[in-house]
Amino acid sequence: MTASSSRLVAYSSSLKLTLLLFLFLGISVVLWHFTEHKLKDWLITIPLLFLAFNLITSMLTNKIFRIHGWLLLFHVGLLLLLLLIGISQVTKLIGSVEVTNGTVYDQSSAQWQQGIFHRNRLDRLQFKLEKFNINYASSHGEVVRLDTQAYITWVDEEGKVKKGVVGDRVPLKIYGYKLYTTHNKGFAPMFKWYPNQGGAVEGSVHLPAWPEHELNQANDLQIPNTPYKLWLTLKFFDPILSSTGPSIFRIPDDPLLIVRVDEKRYELQPGDFIDFPTGRLEYLGLNTWMGFQVFYDWSLPWMLGASLLALFGLAGHFWKKFAPTPWQNSLEEEEKNRWNKNN
Amino acid sequence: MEQEQLSLWLAVVAYVLAGMLAIFGVVFAKKYEKSILFFMCTGLALHAVAIALRWIRLEHGPYLTMFEILSSNLFTLMLFFIIFYWRYKPVRPSAAVVLPVLFIMMAWMMFVPHDAGMIPASFDTIWLWIHIGFGKVFMGAVLVAVGMGGIIVLRQCAWGERKFSNLPSNERLDDLAFRFMAVALIFDSLMLIAGALWAHDAWGRYWGWDPLETWAFITWLVLVIALHLRATVKLSYEQGAYLIFAVFALGFLTFYGIPFISDAPHQGTFG
Ligand code: HEM
Numbered sequence: 001m002t003a004s005s006s007r008l009v010a011y012s013s014s015l016k017l018t019l020l021l022f023l024f025l026g027i028s029v030v031l032w033h034f035t036e037h038k039l040k041d042w043l044i045t046i047p048l049l050f051l052a053f054n055l056i057t058s059m060l061t062n063k064i065f066r067i068h069g070w071l072l073l074f075h076v077g078l079l080l081l082l083l084l085i086g087i088s089q090v091t092k093l094i095g096s097v098e099v100t101n102g103t104v105y106d107q108s109s110a111q112w113q114q115g116i117f118h119r120n121r122l123d124r125l126q127f128k129l130e131k132f133n134i135n136y137a138s139s140h141g142e143v144v145r146l147d148t149q150a151y152i153t154w155v156d157e158e159g160k161v162k163k164g165v166v167g168d169r170v171p172l173k174i175y176g177y178k179l180y181t182t183h184n185k186g187f188a189p190m191f192k193w194y195p196n197q198g199g200a201v202e203g204s205v206h207l208p209a210w211p212e213h214e215l216n217q218a219n220d221l222q223i224p225n226t227p228y229k230l231w232l233t234l235k236f237f238d239p240i241l242s243s244t245g246p247s248i249f250r251i252p253d254d255p256l257l258i259v260r261v262d263e264k265r266y267e268l269q270p271g272d273f274i275d276f277p278t279g280r281l282e283y284l285g286l287n288t289w290m291g292f293q294v295f296y297d298w299s300l301p302w303m304l305g306a307s308l309l310a311l312f313g314l315a316g317h318f319w320k321k322f323a324p325t326p327w328q329n330s331l332e333e334e335e336k337n338r339w340n341k342n343n
Numbered sequence: 344m345e346q347e348q349l350s351l352w353l354a355v356v357a358y359v360l361a362g363m364l365a366i367f368g369v370v371f372a373k374k375y376e377k378s379i380l381f382f383m384c385t386g387l388a389l390h391a392v393a394i395a396l397r398w399i400r401l402e403h404g405p406y407l408t409m410f411e412i413l414s415s416n417l418f419t420l421m422l423f424f425i426i427f428y429w430r431y432k433p434v435r436p437s438a439a440v441v442l443p444v445l446f447i448m449m450a451w452m453m454f455v456p457h458d459a460g461m462i463p464a465s466f467d468t469i470w471l472w473i474h475i476g477f478g479k480v481f482m483g484a485v486l487v488a489v490g491m492g493g494i495i496v497l498r499q500c501a502w503g504e505r506k507f508s509n510l511p512s513n514e515r516l517d518d519l520a521f522r523f524m525a526v527a528l529i530f531d532s533l534m535l536i537a538g539a540l541w542a543h544d545a546w547g548r549y550w551g552w553d554p555l556e557t558w559a560f561i562t563w564l565v566l567v568i569a570l571h572l573r574a575t576v577k578l579s580y581e582q583g584a585y586l587i588f589a590v591f592a593l594g595f596l597t598f599y600g601i602p603f604i605s606d607a608p609h610q611g612t613f614g
Contacts, residue, residue, distance in 0.1 A: 019571060026561055030561070032552065139459075140458060180546065293546070315529055
């Protein structure tokens with residue numbers, strides 16, 4: 001090895017560098033919170049990559065890892081964990097999907113972010129949200145969300161139809177994806193479009209999540225294959241959730257749907273319709289929707305394994321490090337040193 | 344309700360008496376060790392009664408509101424310290440450092456509202472107990488280390504040097520303190536792992552960098568930095584002590600400060 005390359009190895013395996021990188025990581029994690037930049041995850045990825053590199057070179061060159069097996073095991077576990085975090089970043093998928101009550105999942109309502117090596121199978125999912133319940137209670141005049149149940153029918157990987165209830169901590173599992181119910185839900189006016197030519201189609205508009213966007217219950221509806229765009233909003237005075245007792249999320253008793261098309265304003269009740277030059281739009285009534293979180297990450301059990309392995313190594317290391325110098329030994333040693341000094 | 348308040352107040356009084364005796368013991372070079380142990384144990388027993396009465400009344404454990412979190416942590420920290428006090432006789436005067444630290448928690452606990460809270464659905468799981476349990480051992484271990492560190496720092500001045508002269512040397516206090524820091528790292532790591540498993544279970548994500556998770560990670564990182572520094576750079580005992588304080592302060596703020604300024608134990612819980 002040349003002098004300059006051995007110096008490079010010495011620098012990159014240095015423990016002082018490790019300390020700097022720890023500091024770098026800590027600062028990065030804090031900075032991460034103060035930026036909305038789309039590349040912000042690199043703030044955390046870069047120090048982790050450097051730490052992994054630092055750790056690898058150190059494990060290859062630092063003799064201490066050959067002497068202390070437990071310490072080696074611990075750092076190998078850490079390295080595995082770093083590696084798995086990297087693999088997870090490129091293979092995982094996190095997304096969300098909104099499903100109208102009583103209808104089947106439609107991939108076009110899904111949004112997701114996936115790693116570059118993720119094999120996307122969201123188009124294969126087949127499930128129907130039969131109905132859902134969200135219970136609320138009151139606590140000191142405030143409404144608190146309790147449990148959620150979503151009644152689902154789905155087709156599993158073998159093509160069998162299954163029924164079940166999912167909700168808090170129990171996700172729907174299909175094709176390796178886990179779909180969790182969330183607190184995201186809202187109202188969904190349902191419509192049917194009868195074009196002058198061709199068959200009728202049904203659809204719904206998901207109004208913004210409720211109760212977070214209680215004061216902004218408005219959205220647009222683009223009628224498929226037409227230039228017609230409607231703006232609609234929902235008004236009701238019926239308190240859905242109670243601040244004095246138990247309540248559930250439900251459709252209000254007397255909702256009023258206000259629709260604007262260009263300059264015209266309509267107030268619709270179920271069964272009302274609006275005529276357009278090329279068809280008729282019927283308002284079927286008010287429904288609800290629920291948001292699901294979609295999650296895929298096969299590396300999770302391995303990450304758990306790696307972290308437990310690391311911890312096992314760490315516990316072993318400390319056990320060994322502390323056992324041979326019990327309290328009493330150092331006492332005696334100190335006595336001996338004092339005695340030696342005095343003589 | 345009244346009995347509950349009464350036993351809590353009496354527990355605090357007993358703890359404060361133990362703390363005062365510990366301080367007087369150091370200042371006046373007196374041995375009140377048996378009385379200190381007695382008051383700590385009495386306080387702990389009364390505190391247990393207060394927690395149990397509230398548990399029975401509200402039908403859930405002490406982990407929802409700020410008051411409950413402070414109370415149950417004070418209880419477990421006290422329990423750890425009593426075990427330590429009982430087992431490690433030579434360093435008993437560290438009670439004069441540790442108990443005043445706990446006074447802050449007591450004052451805080453008595454001033455936050457004592458009302459009942461609501462259990463979110465995600466709390467109905469064994470992970471709650473595992474996660475919280477590991478966290479309590481972590482804080483207990485750091486607290487004991489704070490006791491050693493406090494003596495090392497107090498010894499920097501002549502008065503402290505004199506008052507703590509019959510305790511083991513700084514070298515041995517530092518060694519003992521960092522053993523507890525090692526235990527703290529293991530349990531802090533276990534707490535993070537259990538927390539991630541629970542978060543995955545509850546919200547479909549194992550790590551989301553919410554404020555609490557971020558500060559918990561930073562606490563863990565500072566603990567790792569402290570141990571790495573000690574293993575690789577020759578730290579002075581005093582510097583080691585300040586690192587222990589830093590970990591304790593961060594852990595303290597993460598446990599009690601962050602849930603206080605953000606609206607829920609974790610942001611993902613309510614909505
Ligand atoms: C990424 C997270 C890391 C954690 C949590 C971690 C943690 C630890 C811990 C707890 C010890 C034991 C200290 C003691 O015995 O008191 C240790 C020792 C050590 N670590 Fe790390 N470490 C990490 C990364 C690294 C990296 C990147 C390197 C690469 C240089 C490294 C190299 C070492 C060495 C050489 C020792 C032995 C030091 C000695 O006893 O002289 N560690 N580490």
